[in-house]
Every structure is written in C-alpha cells, then in structure tokens.
Amino acid sequence: MLAEIDRITRSLRxxxxxxxxxxxDETVEKVFQxxxxxxxxxxxxxLQVTDEDTTVAKWRYASDVSVNQVSADALMKIIQAQLPAGYKKLVTGVGEAMDNAVHHAYLRPRGDRLSGSASADERRWWVFAEVLDGWLHVAFCDLGLGIPVTLPEKWAEQIEDIVKLTMLSEGKKDRNMIRRSLELGRTRTEQDHRGKGMRRNILKAAQDLGGRLSVYSNMGAVGIDFSTTPPTYKDxxxxxxxxxxxIQWAIPVKEMQDLEDEHDNHSNR
Known part of the structure; x- marks a missing residue:
C-alpha cells in the first residue's frame, strides 16, 4: 500500500x-507514522512513538531508485546489534532483489494510467526491516512487471517447460513461475547482465539462517519454511x-555461540 501511494503522489505531484x-486505532496510526x-x-x-510501542518502534524503512547495496546495508546496520553474525547473507539477498527490480522488473513501463511520466516509470524499490521477539523481519517491494512476466524473458534458455505453465490459470501459472524462479541459479550463457537467479541469494539467505521466505508476485505466492526438515512449502x-x-524474509536472531555450535556440527558431519 505504501509503495502504491508513494508512486501515485510522486507521479501526480x-x-x-x-x-x-x-x-x-492508535497502534495503526503510530505504524503509519x-x-x-x-x-x-x-x-x-x-502521537509519540516510544520504546514501549514494541510492535511499532523498531520498524525501519528505506526507498531508492538505484542498485545500491549500501542502502540495504545502512538500513540493516540500524539494527545490527540485534542481528545474527550471518546477517550479511540477508543484505546480499536484499541487494539481489534491488538488482532484479532495477534491471529486470522494470523492463517496460507498467502500462497503467500513470505510465508515461518519469516519476511513474522510475525503477523504485521499497524495503522495511524490524527485529521483534527474536526474529528479524525484512520486506522488499517493487512495482514492476512481476516475476511471471520477466522470468521467460530473462531465462528463456532454461525454461523449456514454459508452454506447460501458460496452459494453467493465471494464478496457478504465476505461482509455478515463482517456484521455477527459485530453482534457477545462473543462465547457461553466464552473462553477468542476466543475473544470478533468486536461488543464489534471495532463497539462500533464508535457507542458511534457518528462516522463512515468502514471495508474492502478480497473482501467485510461494512460502518456504527452512526451520523444518525437510523445508515446508506453502503456495x-x-x-x-x-x-x-x-519478498519477505523472517530470520531467527541467534546468539553468536549458537551460530558457532551449528557451524561446528555441520563441519563434523
């Protein structure tokens, strides 16, 4: 909602x-602030937001139009003291989402009634972050064409089953396209401008830190919970x-010793 309102106000200023x-509701009002x-x-x-407003005070927000991982890093460093040692993996995931938004999600104008102006068609992204009750929550949003539209154009050489997906209803096709995007690593052409795929950074950030990943795009959604063995999927x-x-990440915040113990256990297997 905030992203859509931001785009409208920028376009019609x-x-x-x-x-x-x-x-x-005062809590809702404080969140909006x-x-x-x-x-x-x-x-x-x-209203005044204080530390006692535990569900509100720790939310942080950033928006930009460039692929600038420093922007993501600066946002995360605001709450760095509460993050696990491996949080940089998540920053990398956010950076990959930015890269996708700027270079791929906005391949063409959105095509709605606002399109045509520089403000409406800029390649903008929005990020929200919060640490609450032992969990780091990060949400990334872009208002581009959506994964189901851009995936065939970016990864045509690796989506030989694309015809089968187009025979499904729009919602099911979008859901399957998202799942397919999470399976892809790097294109066979190895061209840098084609991207590294969602699997390498966006999914890996949640996977390595034992968290949850949710991806919503156009009419489809895919959620993966890596805290279970095997991971649990919800489409x-x-x-x-x-x-x-x-794209939403939910990552458990663990003490340094917990992370070291997990690393040692993994190394001894």
Whole structure:
C-alpha cells in the first residue's frame, strides 16, 4: 500500500493531492507514522512513538531508485546489534532483489494510467526491516512487471517447460513461475547482465539462517519454511494481481555461540 501511494503522489505531484483521515486505532496510526506513510501524504504526526510501542518502534524503512547495496546495508546496520553474525547473507539477498527490480522488473513501463511520466516509470524499490521477539523481519517491494512476466524473458534458455505453465490459470501459472524462479541459479550463457537467479541469494539467505521466505508476485505466492526438515512449502494462487513483487524474509536472531555450535556440527558431519 505504501509503495502504491508513494508512486501515485510522486507521479501526480503538483496536479493532485491525496488526503487521508487518522485511523481509529492508535497502534495503526503510530505504524503509519513510523514507516513514513504520513510523511508521503504530508499528514501531521499526532502521537509519540516510544520504546514501549514494541510492535511499532523498531520498524525501519528505506526507498531508492538505484542498485545500491549500501542502502540495504545502512538500513540493516540500524539494527545490527540485534542481528545474527550471518546477517550479511540477508543484505546480499536484499541487494539481489534491488538488482532484479532495477534491471529486470522494470523492463517496460507498467502500462497503467500513470505510465508515461518519469516519476511513474522510475525503477523504485521499497524495503522495511524490524527485529521483534527474536526474529528479524525484512520486506522488499517493487512495482514492476512481476516475476511471471520477466522470468521467460530473462531465462528463456532454461525454461523449456514454459508452454506447460501458460496452459494453467493465471494464478496457478504465476505461482509455478515463482517456484521455477527459485530453482534457477545462473543462465547457461553466464552473462553477468542476466543475473544470478533468486536461488543464489534471495532463497539462500533464508535457507542458511534457518528462516522463512515468502514471495508474492502478480497473482501467485510461494512460502518456504527452512526451520523444518525437510523445508515446508506453502503456495497460493489468487484471482487478483498485486501488480508487482513482494519478498519477505523472517530470520531467527541467534546468539553468536549458537551460530558457532551449528557451524561446528555441520563441519563434523
């Protein structure tokens, strides 16, 4: 929602102004303040967010139009003291999502009624991060064409079963396209501009840290829980599109000693 409103306000600035009322729920109002939604809508902050607002105060937010892993790293370093030693894997995953958004997700304009202006068609991404109750939560969003649209164009030489997928309903096709994207490593051409695939960084970040990964794109969704053995999959196929891609990581925050013990156990196998 924030990404869509941000795009609308950037595109129509000077021609139209969005307005909103205040939520009846104070927690919701504080969340809107904390993540920057009220700032986008030029809405005055009425409430004070304190450390006692545990479900609100630790949310952090960033947005940009460049592939700049420093942007992701800066966001993560705000809560670095609460992160596991291996958090850099997650930063790499966020960086790969940025790269995909800038170089692939926006191959063409979105094609809606706002398209045609520089602000509407810019290759922007949004990231949210929070540490709460022993878990690091990171959510990445872009408003591009979606994985099911860009996947065939980026990985045509490795998707020989693409015709079979197009015979499914839109929701099921999108779901299967997402699952297929998580299986891909690097194209056979080994061309740098073709990307490294979601498996190498986006999926690996959750896998190596024993967390959960959820990917929503257009009408499909795929969730993988790596805290179970074997990993647990949960898929979804919907009738309406989110018109973009949302990637969510949930990573358990562990003490350094726990991580060292896990590494030693793995090495002794």
């Amino acid at each position: 000077g021609r139209c102004r969005l307005k909103c009322g205040y939520p009846k 904390q993540i920057g939604l009220f700032d986008i809508l030029e809405k005055r902050h009425r 979804g196929a919907y009738t309406e599109s989110i018109l973009g891609t949302v």
